[in-house]
Amino acid sequence: QKLLLLPGDGIGPEVTAAAAKIAELVAPDIEIGEALVGGASIDQHGVPLTDEVLAQAKASDAVLLGAVGGPKWADAERTKRPEMGLLNLRKGLDVFANLRPAYCFEALVDASTLKRNVVEGLDLMIVRELTSGVYFGEPRGIDSDDKGVRRGYDMSIYTAPEIERVARVAFEIARGRDGRVCSVEKSNVMESGLFWRNEVTALHKAHGDGVELSHMLADACAMELVRQPKQFDVILADNLFGDILSDTAAMLTGSIGMLPSASLGIEGTPGLFEPVHGSAPDIAGQGLANPCAAILSMEMALRWSLARPDAADRVMKAVAHALKAGARTRDLGGDLSTGAMTDAIIDQL
Amino acid sequence: QKLLLLPGDGIGPEVTAAAAKIAELVAPDIEIGEALVGGASIDQHGVPLTDEVLAQAKASDAVLLGAVGGPKWADAERTKRPEMGLLNLRKGLDVFANLRPAYCFEALVDASTLKRNVVEGLDLMIVRELTSGVYFGEPRGIDSDDKGVRRGYDMSIYTAPEIERVARVAFEIARGRDGRVCSVEKSNVMESGLFWRNEVTALHKAHGDGVELSHMLADACAMELVRQPKQFDVILADNLFGDILSDTAAMLTGSIGMLPSASLGIEGTPGLFEPVHGSAPDIAGQGLANPCAAILSMEMALRWSLARPDAADRVMKAVAHALKAGARTRDLGGDLSTGAMTDAIIDQL
Ligand SMILES: CC(C)[C@H](C(=O)O)[C@@H](O)C(=O)O
Numbered sequence: 124q125k126l127l128l129l130p131g132d133g134i135g136p137e138v139t140a141a142a143a144k145i146a147e148l149v150a151p152d153i154e155i156g157e158a159l160v161g162g163a164s165i166d167q168h169g170v171p172l173t174d175e176v177l178a179q180a181k182a183s184d185a186v187l188l189g190a191v192g193g194p195k196w197a198d199a200e201r202t203k204r205p206e207m208g209l210l211n212l213r214k215g216l217d218v219f220a221n222l223r224p225a226y227c228f229e230a231l232v233d234a235s236t237l238k239r240n241v242v243e244g245l246d247l248m249i250v251r252e253l254t255s256g257v258y259f260g261e262p263r264g265i266d267s268d269d270k271g272v273r274r275g276y277d278m279s280i281y282t283a284p285e286i287e288r289v290a291r292v293a294f295e296i297a298r299g300r301d302g303r304v305c306s307v308e309k310s311n312v313m314e315s316g317l318f319w320r321n322e323v324t325a326l327h328k329a330h331g332d333g334v335e336l337s338h339m340l341a342d343a344c345a346m347e348l349v350r351q352p353k354q355f356d357v358i359l360a361d362n363l364f365g366d367i368l369s370d371t372a373a374m375l376t377g378s379i380g381m382l383p384s385a386s387l388g389i390e391g392t393p394g395l396f397e398p399v400h401g402s403a404p405d406i407a408g409q410g411l412a413n414p415c416a417a418i419l420s421m422e423m424a425l426r427w428s429l430a431r432p433d434a435a436d437r438v439m440k441a442v443a444h445a446l447k448a449g450a451r452t453r454d455l456g457g458d459l460s461t462g463a464m465t466d467a468i469i470d471q472l
Numbered sequence: 473q474k475l476l477l478l479p480g481d482g483i484g485p486e487v488t489a490a491a492a493k494i495a496e497l498v499a500p501d502i503e504i505g506e507a508l509v510g511g512a513s514i515d516q517h518g519v520p521l522t523d524e525v526l527a528q529a530k531a532s533d534a535v536l537l538g539a540v541g542g543p544k545w546a547d548a549e550r551t552k553r554p555e556m557g558l559l560n561l562r563k564g565l566d567v568f569a570n571l572r573p574a575y576c577f578e579a580l581v582d583a584s585t586l587k588r589n590v591v592e593g594l595d596l597m598i599v600r601e602l603t604s605g606v607y608f609g610e611p612r613g614i615d616s617d618d619k620g621v622r623r624g625y626d627m628s629i630y631t632a633p634e635i636e637r638v639a640r641v642a643f644e645i646a647r648g649r650d651g652r653v654c655s656v657e658k659s660n661v662m663e664s665g666l667f668w669r670n671e672v673t674a675l676h677k678a679h680g681d682g683v684e685l686s687h688m689l690a691d692a693c694a695m696e697l698v699r700q701p702k703q704f705d706v707i708l709a710d711n712l713f714g715d716i717l718s719d720t721a722a723m724l725t726g727s728i729g730m731l732p733s734a735s736l737g738i739e740g741t742p743g744l745f746e747p748v749h750g751s752a753p754d755i756a757g758q759g760l761a762n763p764c765a766a767i768l769s770m771e772m773a774l775r776w777s778l779a780r781p782d783a784a785d786r787v788m789k790a791v792a793h794a795l796k797a798g799a800r801t802r803d804l805g806g807d808l809s810t811g812a813m814t815d816a817i818i819d820q821l
C-alpha cells in the first residue's frame with residue numbers, strides 16, 4: 124500500500140510529520156512518499172500542483188495533505204494561489220464525497236463553548252459534495268456587462284449524476300450508523316437547491332432502504348447545529364453549504380485542531396485525507412500546532428483507503444487515552460508542543 | 473406616518489397583532505393598515521403578493537411582516553410559493569440592506585446553549601445584502617444540457633453598485649457603534665467573492681473614515697461565531713452568507729423567538745421589518761409563539777422608518793424589564809402565552 128504525504132504550508136509540515144510517525148509505528152509495511160503542494164509548490168515550481176504530483180497522487184492508495192495557503196501568496200492571481208492546488212487535487216482525484224465527522228471526545232467536552240449537555244456524546248457525520256457546485260461552475264469571472272457595469276459571478280450548478288453519487292455515499296454511511304440522513308439546501312430560493320432536494324428524494328425512494336431521509340434549509344441547519352446538534356446523524360450537503368456547516372460542527376467539539384476529514388472517489392481510487400483546520404500561518408514552525416486532526420486523518424486513511432482497520436482502531440484508542448490522561452496542546456488549554464502531544468499518543472499505542 | 477401590517481402565515485398573524493397592539497400604545501398617531509402576503513395571499517388571490525399590496529407597501533413609511541410559508545404550499549411551483557411573496561416584496565421595495573442585530577438580553581443569557589462567558593454582553597450587527605446575489609441571479613433553472621444531462625443552476629452575481637450601497641450602510645452603522653466592520657465572503661473559491669472583497673476594500677479606502685475593516689472567509693466566520701462571537705461588531709455579508717450566518721448568530725442569543733430585523737432601501741423609501749424567525753406552522757394558532765421578535769421589529773420600525781426613537785426606546789426598555797421580571801414564553805423555558813407575554817411587556821411601558 125502506498126501513502127503520499129503532501130505537507131503543504133504553515134503548520135502542514137509539522138502535523139503531517141506527526142501523523143507519518145504514527146503510521147510508521149502502526150503500519151510499518153506502508154510505503155510513504157512525499158511531495159509538494161500549495162505555496163510550497165508555487166515557490167519551487169511556480170504552480171500550486173504540478174502534473175507530476177497529481178500523477179503521483181493518482182498512483183497512490185491514499186494521500187495525506189497537511190494544509191495550504193498563507194499571507195505570502197494571498198494576493199497572487201487565482202491560478203497562482205495555494206488553494207488552487209487543493210481544488211485541483213480534489214478535482215483531479217475526483218474525490219466527490221468529503222466525510223467530516225464531528226465527535227466530541229469525552230475528555231474534551233469542557234473545551235467546547237457550548238454547554239456540556241448540548242455536546243456531550245455528540246457524534247455526527249457531514250457528507251459534503253466536493254468536486255462540483257459553485258466551487259467549479261462555469262461561467263465564472265470578473266468583468267463588465269454590456270453597459271459597462273463591473274461585476275463578479277460564479278455559476279452554482281449540480282447535475283443529476285453528481286448529486287446521485289454523493290447521496291449514495293451518505294445513505295451507505297448512514298446504514299452503518301443510526302440510519303438517518305438530513306439533506307440540506309436552500310430549495311426555497313435556489314433552483315439548484317430545489318433540484319438537489321428532488322434528486323435526493325427520488326434516489327431515496329429507489330435506493331434508500333434502511334435510511335430515514337429528512338430535509339432542512341441551510342439557514343435552519345446552521346441554527347439547529349447550535350441549538351441541538353445531537354439531533355443529527357448524517358448531514359448531506361453541497362460543496363458550499365458543506366464547507367460552512369462542517370466548520371460550525373467542528374467548532375462545537377471544542378477545537379478545530381481535533382477534526383479530520385476523508386475525501387473519497389469511486390471504489391479503487393485513492394482517497395484524500397486532510398485535517399479540517401487550515402495552515403495557521405500565525406503559529407507555523409513553532410511546535411504549537413495540535414497534531415490530532417492530522418493523526419485522526421491518518422486514522423481515516425488507514426480505515427477507508429489502506430485497508431488497515433486494525434491499525435486505525437489502535438490510533439483512535441491511543442488518541443482517546445492520551446486525552447483522557449490529560450495530554451493537551453495549547454488550543455485545548457494545555458501546554459504540550461506538537462512533538463510532545465504526538466509522543467503522548469505514541470505512549471498509548 | 474403610515475405602517476402597513478402584512479401578517480402572512482403560521483404564527484405571523486399572532487405576533488404581528490401583538491406588535492400592533494404595542495404600536496397603538498406608544499405611537500397612537502401612526503396610521504395602521506393591513507394586507508395579505510404569502511400563503512394567505514395565494515389562498516385569496518392565487519399569487520403570494522399582488523401588485524396592489526406592493527403599491528400599498530410602497531406608499532407606506534414602514535411595513536411590518538409576520539412570516540410566510542407552510543406545508544400547505546410547499547410543493548407548489550415556485551411562483552405560487554409563499555416565499556416568493558417575501559422575495560418580491562424585498563425586491564419591489566428595493567430594501568437592499570438587511571440589518572440583523574444579535575444581542576443577548578441579560579435576563580436570557582442562560583437560555584443560550586453557549587456558556588455564559590461566551591455570550592454575556594454579546595451585541596453584534598449583521599448587515600446582509602438582500603436584493604441580489606444567488607437569490608435573484610440569472611440564468612437560473614432546472615433543465616437538461618445538450619447531452620441530455622439533467623441539472624439545476626443559479627447564478628451567483630454581484631455588481632459594483634450593489635456591493636457599494638450595502639457596504640456604505642455597514643460603514644455608517646459601524647460609526648454609530650464600535651467602528652469595526654468584518655466583511656465575509658469565499659474569495660478563495662468564488663470570483664464573486666473576490667470581487668466583493670476588492671470592492672469593499674476600495675470603498676473603505678475612499679469612504680471608510682473612522683471604520684476599521686477586516687475580512688473573513690464565510691466558513692471561518694461560521695466557526696468564530698461559535699468560538700468567540702464577542703469579537704465582532706458589524707458583519708457585512710452577501711445575501712446567502714448573510715442568511716446562514718445571521719441564523720447562527722441569532723441562535724447564540726438563546727432563542728430565535730427574540731430577534732428582529734430591519735430591511736432598508738435608499739433614504740425616503742419605506743423600510744421592511746420582520747422577525748428573523750419563520751412561520752412555525754407546528755405551533756401556529758395556539759398562542760404559543762414568542763411575540764418579542766415581532767415587537768422588537770416594530771421597535772426597529774419606530775426607530776428607522778417612523779422617526780419615533782422615543783417610542784422605540786420605550787418598547788426596548790419594556791421588553792428588557794419584562795424579561796428581567798421573569799416573563800417567558802415556552803421557547804424561553806416559561807409558560808406564558810403570546811397574549812400574556814405581550815401584556816407583561818405592556819405593563820412595563
Ligand atoms: C481552503 C479552502 C479552498 C477549502 C474549501 O473551501 O473547501 C477549505 O475551507 C476546506 O473546507 O477544505
Ligand SMILES: CC(C)[C@H](C(=O)O)[C@@H](O)C(=O)O
Binds near residue numbers: 311312342555558715
Ligand atoms: C424565507 C426565506 C426566503 C428567507 C431567506 O432565505 O432570505 C429567510 O430565511 C430569511 O432569512 O429571511
